[in-house]
Amino acid sequence: MDPSDQKHFSAFDYVVFALLLAASVGIGLYYALSGGRQRTTQEFLMADRSMRCLPVSLSLIASFQSAVAIIGVPAEIYTHGTQYWFIGCAYILGLLIPARVFIPLLYRLNLSSAYQYLELRFSKVVRICGTLTFIFQMVIYMGVCVYTPAFALNAATGFQLWGTVMITGLVCTLYTTLGGLKAVIWTDVFQTFVMFAGQIAVIIVGVERTGGMSEVWRKVNDGNRLAGLDLNLDPTERHTFWTLGVGGVFLMLSLYGVNQAQVQRYLSARTEREAVRSCYMVFPSLQLALGLSCIMGLVMFARYCGEDFSEKLGSSSRDAMVIYFVMDMLQGLPGLPGLFVACLFSAALSTISSAFNSLATVTMEDLIKPYFPSMSEERATLVSKALATSYGLLCLAMAYLTHLMGDSVLLVALKIFGMVGGPILGLFCLGMFFPWANSIGAVAGLGAGLVGALWVGIGSIVNRSSGAKRLPPSCHINTTAAFQTAIGNVTSRPTWLHRFYSLSYMWYAGFSCLIVILVGLIVSFLTGPMKEGEATPGTVYPLLGKLLFFLPEHMKKKVCCVTPLRPAIPSPQGPCSHKKSNGTASGQHTPSQQQRERLLPDADSRVIEYETAV
Ligand SMILES: CC(C)(CO)[C@@H](O)C(=O)NCCC(=O)O
Numbered sequence: 175m176d177p178s179d180q181k182h183f184s185a186f187d188y189v190v191f192a193l194l195l196a197a198s199v200g201i202g203l204y205y206a207l208s209g210g211r212q213r214t215t216q217e218f219l220m221a222d223r224s225m226r227c228l229p230v231s232l233s234l235i236a237s238f239q240s241a242v243a244i245i246g247v248p249a250e251i252y253t254h255g256t257q258y259w260f261i262g263c264a265y266i267l268g269l270l271i272p273a274r275v276f277i278p279l280l281y282r283l284n285l286s287s288a289y290q291y292l293e294l295r296f297s298k299v300v301r302i303c304g305t306l307t308f309i310f311q312m313v314i315y316m317g318v319c320v321y322t323p324a325f326a327l328n329a330a331t332g333f334q335l336w337g338t339v340m341i342t343g344l345v346c347t348l349y350t351t352l353g354g355l356k357a358v359i360w361t362d363v364f365q366t367f368v369m370f371a372g373q374i375a376v377i378i379v380g381v382e383r384t385g386g387m388s389e390v391w392r393k394v395n396d397g398n399r400l401a402g403l404d405l406n407l408d409p410t411e412r413h414t415f416w417t418l419g420v421g422g423v424f425l426m427l428s429l430y431g432v433n434q435a436q437v438q439r440y441l442s443a444r445t446e447r448e449a450v451r452s453c454y455m456v457f458p459s460l461q462l463a464l465g466l467s468c469i470m471g472l473v474m475f476a477r478y479c480g481e482d483f484s485e486k487l488g489s490s491s492r493d494a495m496v497i498y499f500v501m502d503m504l505q506g507l508p509g510l511p512g513l514f515v516a517c518l519f520s521a522a523l524s525t526i527s528s529a530f531n532s533l534a535t536v537t538m539e540d541l542i543k544p545y546f547p548s549m550s551e552e553r554a555t556l557v558s559k560a561l562a563t564s565y566g567l568l569c570l571a572m573a574y575l576t577h578l579m580g581d582s583v584l585l586v587a588l589k590i591f592g593m594v595g596g597p598i599l600g601l602f603c604l605g606m607f608f609p610w611a612n613s614i615g616a617v618a619g620l621g622a623g624l625v626g627a628l629w630v631g632i633g634s635i636v637n638r639s640s641g642a643k644r645l646p647p648s649c650h651i652n653t654t655a656a657f658q659t660a661i662g663n664v665t666s667r668p669t670w671l672h673r674f675y676s677l678s679y680m681w682y683a684g685f686s687c688l689i690v691i692l693v694g695l696i697v698s699f700l701t702g703p704m705k706e707g708e709a710t711p712g713t714v715y716p717l718l719g720k721l722l723f724f725l726p727e728h729m730k731k732k733v734c735c736v737t738p739l740r741p742a743i744p745s746p747q748g749p750c751s752h753k754k755s756n757g758t759a760s761g762q763h764t765p766s767q768q769q770r771e772r773l774l775p776d777a778d779s780r781v782i783e784y785e786t787a788v
């Protein structure tokens with residue numbers, strides 16, 4: 175980029191940005207020195223299970239709303255129109271199902287890690303496979319999150335790229351390691367407000383400087399950026415109502431239903447009611463976040479009329495131009511560019527810190543604690559802190575990998591969620607909704623789901639078939655349809671493999687989830703399905719029973735196989751929940767008689783509840 179074209183920050187902007195970092199570290203320090211001073215894993219990883227719904231809910235939206243969404247969504251709207259907005263439809267079922275099904279089931283099992291469920295329902299091996307898959311997903315995603323803001327800032331303002339990556343990674347590692355989950359949740363709250371403030375500031379100034387609301391509306395309309403409901407059923411069409419509104423539900427379920435970062439927040443809530451309520455409260459804030467990003471893309475369009483920025487900003491234009499636009503708009507308003515940069519980094523920090531803490535949790539709870547049952551609580555906490563730090567350093571390495579990928583960051587993030595999150599979702603669905611599924615089926619299903627998803631995902635990267643149709647870059651002509659067919663015909667006649675590779679990435683989660691369930695069920699039936707009463711009580715949700723509510727009772731008993739919910743005493747070798755009220759015993763692993771009794775009344779009440787419900 176031409177250096178004379180680069181925008182610069184005033185001293186005031188640096189102060190605003192520095193304040194964000196200082197406040198985040200301050201919150202970390204506060205939780206390092208107050209409360210239990212982070213001396214137990216219960217506090218460090220589970221926030222003492224004492225949180226209320228408001229901070230939990232703001233923290234839930236912050237987890238997967240990173241600089242990727244802040245930059246990527248406006249860039250998407252700018253180049254392809256507002257179709258992406260319809261992903262908002264997926265938020266309804268994508269949050270209702272976790273609130274009604276996943277949270278009650280997981281919360282009542284009194285877990286620390288979501289993957290503990292997999293051992294309760296299947297076996298140790300399945301738990302480890304689930305955990306490793308999650309670690310794989312989050313480590314790649316973390317790299318994208320830490321890289322994105324640094325990269326965009328670098329492209330538009332010449333800010334030192336790797337220096338910014340280092341600062342982000344290190345500040346985040348610092349407060350995560352100091353203050354544990356309490357610090358992570360409360361910095362999320364603060365950072366979510368900064369995130370909204372930055373976006374709103376840009377939109378207000380942007381609308382003002384492009385000539386007011388009606389002018390923005392006119393240009394956007396003339397440039398054909400307002401998309402109607404696209405009901406095209408073609409699964410290779412990147413964004414349609416079906417891919418976004420239906421495929422998006424699976425994506426949302428993999429994030430809000432079974433991802434450890436979110437499950438850990440539900441579990442940190444003081445009661446199940448607060449956990450469920452916090453999930454419902456995500457809905458309006460997530461709609462607001464999506465709406466603001468979309469509006470920002472439209473204002474940007476009104477400003478530049480779809481001008482192609484690849485000359486000005488190099489190959490990275492799509493994502494970098496959002497920062498370019500922001501700097502262009504906010505020039506001469508000292509402090510505001512700083513606020514937007516703070517917004518960007520708030521979004522990134524809140525996501526990365528959730529990733530560090532959840533990765534430290536699963537590594538501790540699923541991979542270390544079960545094999546060192548005699549580890550002392552101090553030791554376990556120390557190891558957890560070391561883990562949070564190591565993942566912080568690993569994230570810097572992963573940022574480099576993202577640098578090498580060089581694709582639209584939104585696309586990369588959504589592909590990772592789908593390819594790796596989808597199979598994990600499938601594994602949980604297999605366990606929760608299909609009582610016959612056994613461990614062999616679960617492992618085979620997960621393997622098949624991952625292979626299927628990585629095949630289509632990597633195939634699409636190698637073949638570069640994103641299926642994207644770029645809209646013509648103008649505010650004035652209205653001939654999109656002709657242009658689109660012209661582009662559509664350029665690609666040669668696709669073979670079935672090419673069509674497979676061009677499956678919309680919005681279907682990745684649903685596609686791989688279904689493979690896991692299908693292969694899981696087939697293998698389970700071949701190897702001997704689980705029998706009545708074999709699964710730990712409370713680990714199966716009587717979905718079929720609820721769906722077939724019209725059948726008479728005896729038929730339902732036959733068909734639905736809801737019997738695993740019959741009370742059964744958890745085996746003494748089995749994993750057990752850590753105590754809720756009393757943090758001191760969480761280092762224990764073989765459940766005492768006392769703990770089993772604690773688990774049992776829960777399980778019993780669930781059985782009764784299910785039986786009356788079914
Ligand atoms: C997770 C969704 C899809 C929910 O709208 C959205 O926040 C999103 O597109 N996120 C992109 C990934 C990110 O922001 O890191």
Ligand code: NA
Nearest residue numbers: 236239521525
């Ligand atoms: Na975030």
